[in-house]
Amino acid sequence: MSESTLPSEKEILELIAASHAAKKMSYSPYSKFRVGAALLTTEGKVFTGCNVENSSYGLCLCAERTAIVKAVSEGVREFRAIAIASDMTDKFCSPCGACRQFIAEFGEDYFIILSKPDFTYVTYTVREILPLAFTPHDLKAERRSSHAV
């Protein structure tokens, strides 16, 4: 996969706005921690997501994964960037490790954009926040050397 190009400042700010708007749909009665995400596809479409919690905490789903499964369920699997928004004003909301893994399934070179409610932001590549990722290629490597039971 070739290196992606960072979206333009205008595209980034629109994506950030979409992620903060998506946050308003958050179903988070347990954590009371609202998160929104907006996923930009390589074809320029945007899919938004929010966190959806469950009384059995282990079934809570994050905003990032919501946005990705929406895209995949509409037939889209190629992404340029994902913006993540929370209500924290004193720091950027970083994706959890589970989401980083889910994001990396679809590429390690696209962009993660973290923003605050005032739209200040920082950007990373997937690879930067999930170095040495366990990826689909590992399962294939295993198939070469396996004696699993």
Added chain:
Amino acid sequence: MSESTLPSEKEILELIAASHAAKKMSYSPYSKFRVGAALLTTEGKVFTGCNVENSSYGLCLCAERTAIVKAVSEGVREFRAIAIASDMTDKFCSPCGACRQFIAEFGEDYFIILSKPDFTYVTYTVREILPLAFTPHDLKAERRSSHAV
């Protein structure tokens, strides 16, 4: 919540058709087990989902949860029925326990419709397939009697 009414035969067959169409978007390179879901809201809208897998198997997400988070992220949390479709011809594909829990977060009286590729189907209520559910009410009960640390 009052008892829901089973959708009409026509509505059910349309929902089943939508669940089988959604199945085609399945990203399931690991299990090679395609699943689709179609969720009917109380206002008559349909949200579809498919399973989205991950090289770290524990992060795989089922079609049912994909459909529900899509609805929630669009501001909808009240459902009448969810149809589930797989490629199995000799039996109905039942939702896994995790999905039953996720479904039950939004009500125990709506309908689960299981179908085969030939559109034959069976229906259950959420309550029938997740008896004695652990629900949001349990967390509130706990808050009454808690001495947790």
Added chain:
Amino acid sequence: MSESTLPSEKEILELIAASHAAKKMSYSPYSKFRVGAALLTTEGKVFTGCNVENSSYGLCLCAERTAIVKAVSEGVREFRAIAIASDMTDKFCSPCGACRQFIAEFGEDYFIILSKPDFTYVTYTVREILPLAFTPHDLKAERRSSHAV
């Protein structure tokens, strides 16, 4: 698999005691909802577990699954009963759907014992609380009829 026999009253009460003792190890800073579990193997050994939470709520693990993975990691996969304990005094703590699914992987005929802090209890079989379970057999059925991609 043949039908299991319910453990004796004495065995049940010992298992309940073990589940309430295990509850004390609970790491539940987010829900403040402590849960313990005690798993009885067919050879009479007991494995205990507690819930272990995470700041990313979706990674929280329940007590029942903790007990089961402990047993499996010690080479044991055949079970007679699992007792579940919480601090709720006005109702029994039922396993979440995800745990029911995890429990059912290892058999549908063993026993679930739910108790209160006063050691009053009720029992069910796995099959009773997860009717129409999606099981390993379904994946094999799929392999017979599959045209997955």
Added chain:
Amino acid sequence: MSESTLPSEKEILELIAASHAAKKMSYSPYSKFRVGAALLTTEGKVFTGCNVENSSYGLCLCAERTAIVKAVSEGVREFRAIAIASDMTDKFCSPCGACRQFIAEFGEDYFIILSKPDFTYVTYTVREILPLAFTPHDLKAERRSSHAV
């Protein structure tokens, strides 16, 4: 939390041996990808784990999390290192993002040891493989700035 000290070569090799032994307990009928883990506590005790899979793939649990919940359920929450073992001979098996998140809940300065079946290995700190982690501190930050619903 102060910086940990890397265990001695002898301790590391013993931990690696324990992780490969634990791998033999793997219940992985779906992926056929066996993983073992061995967790060294600050008091010198070792807890081992293996992956435990489920017919509903999303409920599969990794070896690393198995080892950690075993320790926590025995009252131990302070760790020095975790060794991870697979059957891959041509590369090191890296922990998935979900496990990195689970590991980071208990500290960002302890060590991750990845090894091959020939016991060659590499080491990292938690912080190195999960930079900018979302941690318990983030939930507290949120509580300061929240207007969640």
